[in-house]
Amino acid sequence: MAAAGLLTWALFFLCQSRAAEPIIPLRLFRSRIFTITTLVGLLVIGIGMFAFAGYPPTHLRMVYGVSATESGLLLVPMVVGLMATAFPSGQLMSRTGRYKAYPILGAAFVGLRRC
Structure with missing residues (x-):
């Protein structure tokens, strides 16, 4: 599966290098900052989202004994809440160009929830 994933990435970059209007212009990867943040985002956020999406249903089934x-x-309430906050914050970020406050506010709300 890892080999298939690497092959798929290689084919993606090959197609992007030949495309007239690529999804991700490969010249961006010349910037070390862009490359590192892309890799960190892919690994950390990707792994975190996978765990976040996979663990709660398993926990509910094993601990509380509910059906699938x-x-x-x-x-559903969690997903609705994510959508209800992601869409407006994305719109606000696009309109204003400011983005730093949203992760800080999100972390503060998560911290409040833990209290």
Whole structure:
């Protein structure tokens, strides 16, 4: 599977290098900052989102003994909340160009939830 993933990435970059209007212009990867942040984002955020999406349903099933359907339905409020906050914050970031406050506010809200 890892070999298939690497092959797919290689094919993606090959197609992008030949495309008239690539999704990701490969010249961006000449910047060390862009490359490192892209890799860190891919690894850290990708792994975190995978764990976040996979663990709660398993926890609900194993600890509370709910069915798979009930587990999914119990996650609906979380998904609705994510969408209800992601869309407006994305719109505000696009309109204003300011983005630094949103992760700080998000972390503060998560911290408040833990108290």
